Amino acid sequence: MTIDDVPRLRFGYLPTPLDEAPRLAEKLGIRRLLIKRDDLTGLALGGNKVRKIEFLMADALEHKADVILTDGGPQSNHARQTAAAARLFGLECILHLGGPRFDRFEGNLLLDVILGAEIRFIPDATVGMMERAMVKAAEELRQAGRKPYVIPIGGSSPTGALGYVAAIRELAEQLGDDREPQIVHAVGSGGTLAGCLLGTRLYLPGARIIGISVGRASKPFQKIAADLAERAAEIMGKHEQFNAEEVEVFDDYLGQRYAVPTEAGIQGILLAARTEALILDPVYTGKAMSGLVDLAEKGIIDPDRTTVFLHTGGAPGLFAYEEHFTKFARYSELPNL
Ligand SMILES: Cc1ncc(COP(=O)(O)O)c(C=O)c1O
Missing domain, CATH: 3.40.50.1100 (Rossmann fold)
Known part of the structure; x- marks a missing residue:
């Protein structure tokens, strides 16, 4: 059974683009950065869900x-x-x-x-x-x-996680011969991570998945994602095992708690917007970007291997956090001539 054999309704705008981000790659000191634009899945302003x-x-x-x-x-x-x-x-x-x-x-x-x-x-x-x-x-x-x-x-049920099994297969096709990317994304409830784990196991085995938690400690997420990935595999009639300890999730970038923006996350939003015109958000993708920046700086992201930043969406939420950005406005009032 492949992912195509699982019942699915098709209303997303798929495949989403996979864009080069050369200016941001240069800022991060890495050779190649690609953005998987899952903020552009369509339906009511899009996103990973x-x-x-x-x-x-x-x-x-x-x-x-x-x-x-x-x-x-x-x-x-x-x-x-x-x-x-x-x-x-x-x-x-x-x-x-x-x-x-x-x-x-x-x-x-x-x-x-x-x-x-x-x-x-x-x-x-x-x-x-x-x-x-x-x-x-x-x-x-x-x-x-x-x-x-x-x-x-x-x-984030086993059925929901299958969405990211299909996403990884889509990404694998777009990557062509580049078979060993490191894929970085925000982790909220764990379903995207679980789907990516199973998706890479089945369709892109050389890939490394790096989750950036936006609200919870790493440990429970490792287990949640491993369990969900195993149960999602069962729906596909497969028996796959995942070792929770090998699931890479960083919880250093979540700040105080879920939905409370961090300074580094706000800076990540500004960086992505001002290098690649990418619109991120303070709850998920901004924090994930702050993780990518730091992991690249520390060399935990391999600078020579292609990095894919999975843009999971979230921009509509940005409009509820205006107060975190007003200080960056380049604004003046001119006299009425
Ligand atoms: C914009 C955005 N990014 C990332 C996530 C995290 O995805 P998951 O809940 O599958 O971990 C969510 C949802 O929680 C989201 O809305």
Whole structure:
């Protein structure tokens, strides 16, 4: 069985481009840097979740779902992309969002509103609290005769992870003879990392995957990703084993906690924008870029081997963090002549 044999709905703009980034490579002191533009997957401003949701929606429709439930923070890109995908298939979407209180519907939250998702906000909720509320809501819907389909946070189920198995195969085709890249990306809930691990095992065995955690310590992620990769392989009828200790995840760049920007992350955003006109975000890709910068500086990234920065999206969230950028404005007021 190959990844093409797994049920999938195709609504992402794929393949995404793989662009050279020579100015940024020079700043990092590495020979070749490529950007895999998964911020351009289409659907309601794109991002990495579109790939996962292609597999998840196929599963939802197979289960005859009429309402999709998922959860995340108020600025969840995953929630926004799920709400959008539900619309494409005429389904309702209920989002259980938790985190700090907000007083404006901005960034991703604004798009959730525009897409007509039902938002159930739980102030200061942990992931566990959100997931419990969601499971309870699904049970109530079931008792009312509905057919809910629950997608865990970040779409990081074994089925969701398959999106990145397909992504790595796509990347392998684009890379041609360059078979030993090091691939760097942001890690939030672990599904992208898991998919990349399985994808490289199957389609690009010479690649090295480097995850940059944006919210949690490395240790639990190593295990989460290894387990998810094994379970995703099972869906493909394969028995693959992953050693959690060999999964490379760095947690040195997450700062205080998830969704709290770091100074290095803000600098990473400015660097990418001002060298390659790439728009990153403070929650995920900016922190991942700060990791890439530091790992290149320390020589942990091999400067002679091709590096691929997987741009997982997130730009809509940028518009909820304006205050971190105003000091960089080159702005003046001219007299009215
Ligand atoms: C922009 C962006 N990058 C990276 C990630 C991390 O992906 P994953 O949750 O699969 O680890 C997410 C989602 O959480 C995201 O929205």
